[in-house]
Amino acid sequence: MLEVYSSNDLIKILPYVFTFGATIILLAYQTVSYYHYRDSLLRDFCIYLFSQTCYLSLAIWMLLIFKKYTEAPQILLITKESLEILTYFFYLIYTTNAIGFDNKKHKLLRTIIRATLAMMLIYLPLQLFVIYGLETSNSYIFIGIRLLIFSLAVLMFWQSFKIKNNRILNYIRLATMIYFFFGVASFTSMFFDLQKYHMVPYHFILIGVITDLIIFSIAMSDRIKHLIVDAEQMAKDKEIELQAVQYKQELIIQEQKEEYRRNIAMDLHDDIGASLSSILIYSELAQKTILSKPTATQNILNNISTLSKEISNKLSDFIWSLKIEKGIAHNNLKQRLLDYQQLLFAELNIACTYDIDESILTENIHLIRNLLLIIKEAMNNIAKYSKAQNVMISLTKTPGKINLLIKDDGIGFDQNASKTGNGLSNMEKRCESVHGTCKITSILGLGTTIEIQIEHSDS
Amino acid sequence: MIKVFIYDDSDARKESLKTLLEFTDNMEFVGSAGNCSQIISDIENTNPDVVLMDIEMPLADGIEGVRQIKHIFPHIKVIMQTVYEDIDKIFKAFEHGAAGYILKKASIDQIIESIDKVYEGQVFITPSMALQIINNLEKFSEKDGKTSLISTIELQIIQLVAQGYSNKIIAEKMDLTEVLVNKHITVFSEKLQNSAWKG
Numbered sequence: 001m002l003e004v005y006s007s008n009d010l011i012k013i014l015p016y017v018f019t020f021g022a023t024i025i026l027l028a029y030q031t032v033s034y035y036h037y038r039d040s041l042l043r044d045f046c047i048y049l050f051s052q053t054c055y056l057s058l059a060i061w062m063l064l065i066f067k068k069y070t071e072a073p074q075i076l077l078i079t080k081e082s083l084e085i086l087t088y089f090f091y092l093i094y095t096t097n098a099i100g101f102d103n104k105k106h107k108l109l110r111t112i113i114r115a116t117l118a119m120m121l122i123y124l125p126l127q128l129f130v131i132y133g134l135e136t137s138n139s140y141i142f143i144g145i146r147l148l149i150f151s152l153a154v155l156m157f158w159q160s161f162k163i164k165n166n167r168i169l170n171y172i173r174l175a176t177m178i179y180f181f182f183g184v185a186s187f188t189s190m191f192f193d194l195q196k197y198h199m200v201p202y203h204f205i206l207i208g209v210i211t212d213l214i215i216f217s218i219a220m221s222d223r224i225k226h227l228i229v230d231a232e233q234m235a236k237d238k239e240i241e242l243q244a245v246q247y248k249q250e251l252i253i254q255e256q257k258e259e260y261r262r263n264i265a266m267d268l269h270d271d272i273g274a275s276l277s278s279i280l281i282y283s284e285l286a287q288k289t290i291l292s293k294p295t296a297t298q299n300i301l302n303n304i305s306t307l308s309k310e311i312s313n314k315l316s317d318f319i320w321s322l323k324i325e326k327g328i329a330h331n332n333l334k335q336r337l338l339d340y341q342q343l344l345f346a347e348l349n350i351a352c353t354y355d356i357d358e359s360i361l362t363e364n365i366h367l368i369r370n371l372l373l374i375i376k377e378a379m380n381n382i383a384k385y386s387k388a389q390n391v392m393i394s395l396t397k398t399p400g401k402i403n404l405l406i407k408d409d410g411i412g413f414d415q416n417a418s419k420t421g422n423g424l425s426n427m428e429k430r431c432e433s434v435h436g437t438c439k440i441t442s443i444l445g446l447g448t449t450i451e452i453q454i455e456h457s458d459s
Numbered sequence: 460m461i462k463v464f465i466y467d468d469s470d471a472r473k474e475s476l477k478t479l480l481e482f483t484d485n486m487e488f489v490g491s492a493g494n495c496s497q498i499i500s501d502i503e504n505t506n507p508d509v510v511l512m513d514i515e516m517p518l519a520d521g522i523e524g525v526r527q528i529k530h531i532f533p534h535i536k537v538i539m540q541t542v543y544e545d546i547d548k549i550f551k552a553f554e555h556g557a558a559g560y561i562l563k564k565a566s567i568d569q570i571i572e573s574i575d576k577v578y579e580g581q582v583f584i585t586p587s588m589a590l591q592i593i594n595n596l597e598k599f600s601e602k603d604g605k606t607s608l609i610s611t612i613e614l615q616i617i618q619l620v621a622q623g624y625s626n627k628i629i630a631e632k633m634d635l636t637e638v639l640v641n642k643h644i645t646v647f648s649e650k651l652q653n654s655a656w657k658g
Contacts, residue, residue, distance in 0.1 A: 281570075282478065285478065293482075296482070
């Protein structure tokens with residue numbers, strides 16, 4: 001069969017065969033590479049190479065059988081041209097992804113590329129049904145398409161300077177430029193007689209393809225080299241980040257412990273320190289006055305007794321809150337308030353209703369203690385001054401908030417008059433120490449309402 | 460009669476100090492408050508000679524209190540009182556012009572003595588504070604940047620104060636009169652007040 005071929009024909013086929021060989025070797029190599037590194041750009045490159053291989057193998061086969069494309073049946077011609085279009089399509093996808101431009105920033109480029117891709121996809125069926133049906137030569141349309149693609153290469157080359165430089169960009173620039181150059185050369189050569197050089201215009205494009213393949217291979221190996229380095233660096237960074245996170249968590253835990261200790265010390269000081277120092281003053285004073293002023297000394301001793309009881313109560317509350325925190329308390333908040341109520345209201349005929357959400361006891365110890373002491377302070381004020389008959393105490397939780405409401409139907413007080421006693425300001429102080437807001441409303445003859453809201457995290 | 464005003468956020472503490480003042484012959488309790496938010500009207504209404512000032516109070520604390528009092532009523536003497544020896548806060552108070560400092564665990568004799576002394580224009584420093592001063596001398600510098608000009612004799616006296624000796628004993632030990640020892644301590648404290656505390 002071979003003897004029918006003139007040497008002229010064989011020389012024409014040779015560039016095809018050479019390009020095909022280079023493409024198929026590269027395809028094998030890059031496919032293995034892709035299965036190793038799983039890089040999306042390698043995949044795009046392989047698809048392009050595969051498409052190129054298919055096209056070239058068909059072209060070579062057709063040239064071997066029919067010597068000239070024009071002698072081949074229309075269906076084969078259309079298939080060959082469809083494959084070529086597909087190859088451009090994948091070439092475009094590969095280069096676009098390799099440049100890695102930002103979709104949001106480069107709207108024009110994106111639109112152009114999308115439009116071209118869409119046009120290619122539309123052209124494929126169009127050529128099958130319309131052109132095949134008309135049985136006319138479609139070579140002019142085809143040249144037009146090639147020209148469009150080459151202009152696109154120029155456009156991408158120009159646009160690529162607006163993109164933040166990355167590792168592959170320069171390779172792609174070079175490749176598109178070269179492809180464009182050979183494209184123009186191929187187009188121009190159609191107007192010259194190339195027969196005496198044993199060449200066809202498509203040979204120029206094949207040279208462009210081979211040059212591109214070499215540049216792309218270098219780009220891909222460079223990319224893979226850096227992928228490995230980047231992956232190592234990323235692993236290192238991740239480890240450092242992890243250590244930093246762990247360190248931060250430790251710091252936070254330490255800070256929480258420190259704050260916990262500080263709060264306990266502060267609470268002890270606030271609740272008990274002042275009373276103890278008062279007892280110290282009273283007792284020293286009593287020693288001095290016991291002989292000279294026995295009646296006055298009696299009062300001083302009474303004060304000591306009252307303060308001692310107070311300290312004992314406060315210590316008991318303190319220990320209860322510690323036990324609550326450890327989950328070993330015998331009684332819950334309501335029971336504790338009931339005990340206090342019995343002590344305080346027994347002789348007063350005050351009815352007290354409670355609505356207590358005991359799950360609040362899982363909050364921090366400082367908050368629990370202050371809530372308990374605020375309620376107790378309020379009950380104390382009610383017992384001392386309010387002449388109330390009914391008291392309602394509600395402690396509830398809503399998302400992100402703890403709500404305390406203490407309401408009585410007593411005589412109320414004039415909120416404009418200067419605050420006597422320290423009860424209310426103490427409550428406000430405690431409320432402030434747990435970052436809560438305190439609203440006290442009192443109407444003469446109608447009673448007093450204390451509303452407290454404390455922000456809390458649902459953790 | 461020395462008129463005394465009390466700032467303390469604890470009712471019990473205020474009550475007991477009031478009782479103490481009522482039982483002390485040359486002193487008079489003129490009023491008390493839980494914090495310094497109304498300090499100007501408090502002082503104007505009661506016109507005290509000496510103010511016993513708690514450092515830790517809600518809303519407006521004792522440091523702010525002493526600053527305001529010395530600014531508007533420079534003749535009034537202020538004695539600071541705290542539970543802990545928070546050296547930074549104490550020196551801050553001295554910088555603003557506090558005349559004395561006692562711990563809350565101080566005995567009634569010490570409280571009375573401190574009021575008497577500051578009323579007479581002296582400075583009252585407890586041994587523990589004197590020790591703190593000695594330990595932190597390097598933190599003092601004059602406000603214009605020069606080093607502190609504390610004299611040797613002042614330092615010796617302060618060291619004896621730190622060891623817990625009374626002014627009388629110090630006078631004997633140093634062969635000075637008690638008046639002179641007091642004078643030295645006062646001058647020393649004035650130097651502290653005029654120096655910047657870099658705590």
